[in-house]
Amino acid sequence: MIRKGLAGGSYQPLTEESIAKIHQTVMAVVEEVGFEVNSEKALQLFEKAGARVDREKLRVRLPQAKAMELIGMAPPEVRLCGQEEKHDVLLGGNRVYAGTGGTALYIYEPVTKQKRSATLEDLKRIARLVNRLDNIHLFMLPTYPNELPIEQVDANRFFAGLDNTTKHIMGGVYTLDGIKQVLRMAEMAAGSAEKLRQRPLISMIGCSISPLKMDAQYGDLVVEIAQRGIPLVCPAEPLCGATSPVTLAGNLVIQTADSLMGVMLTQIVKPGTPVIFGSVATNTDLRDLKYLAGSVEMGLLNAAGAQMAQFYHLPFYATGGMTDSKVLDAQSGYESAITSLLCALAGANFIHDAAGMMDFALTACYEKFVIDNEILGMVMRAVDGIKVNDDTLAFDLIKEVGPGGNFVAAKHTRRFMRREHYQPSLSDRNSREEWEAKGGKALWQKAGEKARRLIAEHKYHLPTAVRQNILSEITGIVD
Amino acid sequence: MTEDIISLIRENVIQGRVTQDDEGLDEGMVGRPGVTELIEKALAMGIDVRDIISNGLTEGMNLVGQKFEDKEYYIPDMLASAEAVGAAMELLEPHLARSGIKPKGKILLATVKGDLHDIGKNIVTILLRGAGYTVKDLGNDMEPQSIVNAVRAEKPQFLGLSALLTSTMVNMRDTIQALEESGLRDKVKVVIGGAPVSEEYARSIGADGYGSDGFQAVAVIESLTST
Numbered sequence: 001m002i003r004k005g006l007a008g009g010s011y012q013p014l015t016e017e018s019i020a021k022i023h024q025t026v027m028a029v030v031e032e033v034g035f036e037v038n039s040e041k042a043l044q045l046f047e048k049a050g051a052r053v054d055r056e057k058l059r060v061r062l063p064q065a066k067a068m069e070l071i072g073m074a075p076p077e078v079r080l081c082g083q084e085e086k087h088d089v090l091l092g093g094n095r096v097y098a099g100t101g102g103t104a105l106y107i108y109e110p111v112t113k114q115k116r117s118a119t120l121e122d123l124k125r126i127a128r129l130v131n132r133l134d135n136i137h138l139f140m141l142p143t144y145p146n147e148l149p150i151e152q153v154d155a156n157r158f159f160a161g162l163d164n165t166t167k168h169i170m171g172g173v174y175t176l177d178g179i180k181q182v183l184r185m186a187e188m189a190a191g192s193a194e195k196l197r198q199r200p201l202i203s204m205i206g207c208s209i210s211p212l213k214m215d216a217q218y219g220d221l222v223v224e225i226a227q228r229g230i231p232l233v234c235p236a237e238p239l240c241g242a243t244s245p246v247t248l249a250g251n252l253v254i255q256t257a258d259s260l261m262g263v264m265l266t267q268i269v270k271p272g273t274p275v276i277f278g279s280v281a282t283n284t285d286l287r288d289l290k291y292l293a294g295s296v297e298m299g300l301l302n303a304a305g306a307q308m309a310q311f312y313h314l315p316f317y318a319t320g321g322m323t324d325s326k327v328l329d330a331q332s333g334y335e336s337a338i339t340s341l342l343c344a345l346a347g348a349n350f351i352h353d354a355a356g357m358m359d360f361a362l363t364a365c366y367e368k369f370v371i372d373n374e375i376l377g378m379v380m381r382a383v384d385g386i387k388v389n390d391d392t393l394a395f396d397l398i399k400e401v402g403p404g405g406n407f408v409a410a411k412h413t414r415r416f417m418r419r420e421h422y423q424p425s426l427s428d429r430n431s432r433e434e435w436e437a438k439g440g441k442a443l444w445q446k447a448g449e450k451a452r453r454l455i456a457e458h459k460y461h462l463p464t465a466v467r468q469n470i471l472s473e474i475t476g477i478v479d
Numbered sequence: 480m481t482e483d484i485i486s487l488i489r490e491n492v493i494q495g496r497v498t499q500d501d502e503g504l505d506e507g508m509v510g511r512p513g514v515t516e517l518i519e520k521a522l523a524m525g526i527d528v529r530d531i532i533s534n535g536l537t538e539g540m541n542l543v544g545q546k547f548e549d550k551e552y553y554i555p556d557m558l559a560s561a562e563a564v565g566a567a568m569e570l571l572e573p574h575l576a577r578s579g580i581k582p583k584g585k586i587l588l589a590t591v592k593g594d595l596h597d598i599g600k601n602i603v604t605i606l607l608r609g610a611g612y613t614v615k616d617l618g619n620d621m622e623p624q625s626i627v628n629a630v631r632a633e634k635p636q637f638l639g640l641s642a643l644l645t646s647t648m649v650n651m652r653d654t655i656q657a658l659e660e661s662g663l664r665d666k667v668k669v670v671i672g673g674a675p676v677s678e679e680y681a682r683s684i685g686a687d688g689y690g691s692d693g694f695q696a697v698a699v700i701e702s703l704t705s706t
Contacts, residue, residue, distance in 0.1 A: 038595060038620075150646060174646065215595045241555065242598060286553040288692060289598075 001418060002134045003380035008347030009094040010385065013300055014307045022249065023311065026256045027064040034061035035212045035261050039219020042265055049268040062264070070264040076313040078231050078274040080138060080350075081199040083166040083189070089137055091276060091315035094306070094347025096383050098340065098376045099138030100130055101319065101353025103172055104364035105146065110328050110444045115363050120145035120156055120478055122364075126356070127164035128458035129369055129451055135376035136355050141171035142364050152476040154178025155185065158202060159470065159477050162189050163462045170203045170233070170352075176220060179204070181474050183228055188470050189462060196230070200274070203231035207280075208258045210238035214265075222262055226269035233317045234262025235278025239291060242284045248301055255281040255301070256308050263314065276350070278317035279305035293322035293353075293361045294335025299342035306348035318343045321354030321372060322361055328368060328444040332358060336368075337375045344379045370447035374426040381422035392416070426450065481526050485535045488517045488567070492539025493546075495559025497566045504556065514563040518570045528571055528578040532611075536564045540609060547694075554693075558602065561609025568611055583611045584636040584704060589626050590619035591650040596643035599673055602693045603639060610697050612637075623650065623657035630663050637700055640686075642673040651676070652684040668703050672696050 014022070034052075037043050037060045047053045049070070052061045062070075077092030089097045106115040107122055123143050130136050141157045148156055154173050161169035162185065173179050182202065190196035206222040208214050214222075225232045236258030238244035244254035259277050266275040282298035284291060292298065302318040309316030320339035325332040336354075343351045355372035356364045397412045407413050426446060428435055461467060471477055494503035496513040503509075512520070521531055543560040546552040575582060588604055590597045597619040607614045617629055630638060638658075642648040651671050658664045670688040671681050672695075681689035688703055690696030 209595055213595060217593075286555060287547075287550065289554055289602075 003377070003384055004097050004135075004137045005089065005095045006380060006383045007094050008096040008306075008344055008383045009310075010383075011303060011342065011345035012307060013304050013342075013346070018249075019307055019311050022252050022256065022308065025253045026260065027067065029212070029253060029257045030062050030067050030260070031064055032061070033212060034059045035214060035257075036060075037214045037219060038216040039214060039223070040216075041223045042214060042219035045223065045265065045268045067260070067264060070267045071260060071312055071314070073267040073271040074263055074275050074314055075272060076315070078276055078315045079200070080168040080170070080203055080231060081201055082168045083162070083201060087137070087167045089168065089350070091317075091349040093349075094310060095349055096344045096347060096351070096380070097137040097349060098321065098344070098351040098354040098379070099136055099167075099170070100126075100140045100142045100355050100369070101322075101357060101361070102140055102142045103144045104142055104357060104362055105144050106359075106363040107143070108326070108358060108363045108365040108368075110365070110367055110448065113327060115359070117146045118143035118364065119147055120160060123157060123160040124164050125455050126364065126366065126369065127161050128455050128460075129366065130355070131165035131167060131458065131460060132454040133355070133369060133373040135373045135380060136369070137167070138350060138352075139165050139167040139169055140352050141169065142356055148478070150174055151177065152478070155181040155474050155477055158182045158185060159474070162186070162201065163467065164458070164460065166460060168203070169201060170205065172205045172207075173221060176217075176224060179221060179224060181476075183230065185470050185474050186230075188473070189466055200231050203233065203276075205233045205235065205278075206262060208234065208236050208262055210236050210243040210258050211254045212258060212261075214261060219265075222265055223269055226266040226273045226275070229270065229273055231274040231276065232262075232266060233276040233278045234259050234266070235280050235317055235319075236262075237280035237282075239281075239289075240283035240297065241286050242289050244281075246283075246286075248297060248304070251281055251283075251301055252304055252308065255279050255305060260312075275314075276317045277309045277312065277314035280319045281305060282319070291360055292324060293357065294324045294331070294339060296338055296342075299339040302339070302348060302351075303342045303346035306343065306346040309349070310347065316349045318348035318351045319353050320344075320348070320351045321375070322357040324358070324360055326359050326363075328358075328365070328371065328447075332368070333371070333375070336372055337379070340372075340375060340379045341382060344383050366451040367444045367447040370426060370450050371443060374424060377424070378422055392420075481524070481530070484517060484521050484524070484526065485530060487512070488514060488521065488531065488535035489539040489542070491517060492536060492560050492563050492567075493542055495543075495556060495563055497563050501559075503559075514567050515570060518567045522570070522574065528574045529580060531567075531571065532580070536567055536611075540564055554602070557694075558605050561605045563609075564611070565605065565608030568608065572613075582613060585613045585615070585633065586637040586639060586700065587615050587617055587626075587629055587633055587635045588639040588641070589617040589621040589629075590641045590643075591626075591647055591654055592620060592622050593650055594642045594644055594647035595619050597641070599643065599693070600639070600641040603641070603672065603690070603696045606693045606697050607639075607700065610701070612700070621654075623654040626654050627657045627661050627663060630658065630667055631661070635667060637703070638667045638669045639696065639700075640669065640671045642671075642676065645675045648673065648675050648680070651686070655685050670696065670699055670703070 238254040244251040281301040320343040323335040356369040498513040668687040688699040
């Protein structure tokens with residue numbers, strides 16, 4: 001069975017009092033410190049909406065009441081659609097989904113233990129692979145096609161997604177012209193601009209610069225995407241001790257304020273526009289300021305971010321499930337598992353980066369997508385929790401079997417075994433003798449075999465007519 | 480007495496205490512004189528500036544570097560110490576000529592056009608000041624022409640360029656080209672740094688050096704100073 005969209009929230013690192021204190025501090029930051037907004041368009045919009053704007057310092061400050069009014073306009077739920085309806089996800093509340101993330105520059109090959117530059121072909125192959133991995137619910141474009149000039153990157157990345165998986169496609173974007181191409185392509189895939197708004201097959205990401213800064217390009221991107229009514233994630237990436245206070249509470253203040261800045265801007269552009277509050281918060285190695293992708297603090301911060309999103313009634317984009325390890329070893333497994341699990345149990349709506357990423361998020365790995373699919377299956381089982389009712393308590397059955405009996409042959413066992421217990425698709429549960437007889441393979445070897453098989457079995461492409469139209473209208477797509 | 484105050488300066492560089500209000504690393508330091516108070520006292524006592532710099536500041540920074548190598552110190556520790564040395568050098572500057580000490584040189588730093596990420600550049604600024612250089616920080620999102628104008632006006636020995644984004648690092652190349660077009664390229668050594676940049680990239684755009692992190696930036700500039 002596929003578990004997705006289940007209610008999390010059993011893990012709450014923040015008390016109600018802590019949430020209230022963080023909120024008050026965020027509001028004080030929004031009102032007293034303000035944001036540096038380097039986009040003229042965004043600056044004008046904030047000014048028109050009633051923000052106090054210091055033109056010389058490009059500083060935008062909003063009174064608390066105004067900020068809360070804008071945040072309140074954002075829809076509490078955002079539906080992200082797949083080309084097949086079964087892949088739709090409804091972000092909001094404490095429902096949990098997991099997906100890939102981006103954007104890695106390299107591919108790690110466990111056989112040679114080397115990394116190499118990622119290509120467009122890798123992106124297509126990973127899309128095919130993820131299409132078949134059931135515990136990865138959304139496809140965020142995970143790699144960068146290094147061989148392409150930047151002007152061709154946006155269109156080729158989204159086409160690689162749309163043409164190779166029916167799951168929802170989310171992606172970072174690089175140029176304003178690229179966004180326009182991607183939106184046109186998505187309209188053609190959906191049928192029309194209106195159909196795309198009704199069933200958004202794609203969504204985009206516009207990241208602020210922590211602390212409290214929005215650069216010109218991303219400000220313009222946010223405005224453009226919001227005008228089109230395409231779902232947009234506004235994540236912030238504060239790093240403890242570097243771009244935020246070193247304390248986790250201080251980091252949460254910056255992350256919340258930065259992400260809300262994007263959320264507010266989208267609502268000024270167009271009230272009710274679908275927007276997702278987001279966190280890429282983590283800590284740094286204070287010996288060299290490296291971004292850390294597998295720390296337990298990252299898990300805590302993103303779990304707490306889920307609580308803040310629930311407080312503001314905004315859908316949430318969390319970051320978890322990565323590792324800083326360079327190889328597929330124990331560190332790779334435990335860092336991915338712990339960070340994913342903390343986010344999921346807290347009810348983070350979309351845990352992005354939850355599959356395939358390693359080495360400070362610089363590198364993706366085919367085998368790791370398959371391994372993380374297994375981790376996510378276990379994580380989602382944990383979110384599912386323990387159902388207690390007359391059927392599951394099974395008093396009648398206990399009475400029937402009685403002392404010294406067994407439950408192996410009971411119908412009750414067959415009825416519940418698949419639902420109650422996660423069925424691993426990769427973990428080894430053989431006896432040592434069986435395992436040795438089957439070649440004594442390590443997990444990554446089995447993962448590699450599975451990845452190659454799933455990619456080879458892949459059949460999906462966009463409908464022929466749509467595909468032809470896109471290829472003839474959108475320039476620069478490498479087929 | 481001279482030795483005492485020099486060792487106190489050294490100790491406070493290690494603690495990273497600029498003034499008496501700084502807490503430093505160990506408990507109970509607040510209220511005791513920091514590096515600036517100690518420097519003023521040393522100057523009043525007529526202690527040789529050369530002695531203050533080499534046995535107090537430089538020796539202190541060497542010990543800090545050792546602690547960093549030993550994984551005892553983190554970057555914020557290094558920065559606190561470098562800031563203390565930077566503040567000390569500012570106080571000592573008017574006295575350098577009298578002691579026959581030549582200033583180490585002037586450096587302009589900028590994050591290039593289109594890029595607002597300035598943490599890396601700011602760290603390099605502190606570390607270079609801590610190494611005794613005079614540093615002028617031009618800011619971020621700097622147009623090639625503004626950088627050229629600053630080089631013409633300030634006449635620095637070095638220009639440091641920083642970028643975080645793959646999309647803005649090309650503006651480093653444009654800045655170096657602009658220097659060439661205005662005939663200033665051979666007047667200044669250009670060192671670049673930032674996450675997407677590499678030694679290879681530095682060579683390809685005609686920079687004189689590349690620093691993979693703040694400490695490397697100082698090391699590269701030190702090595703180019705002596706050539």
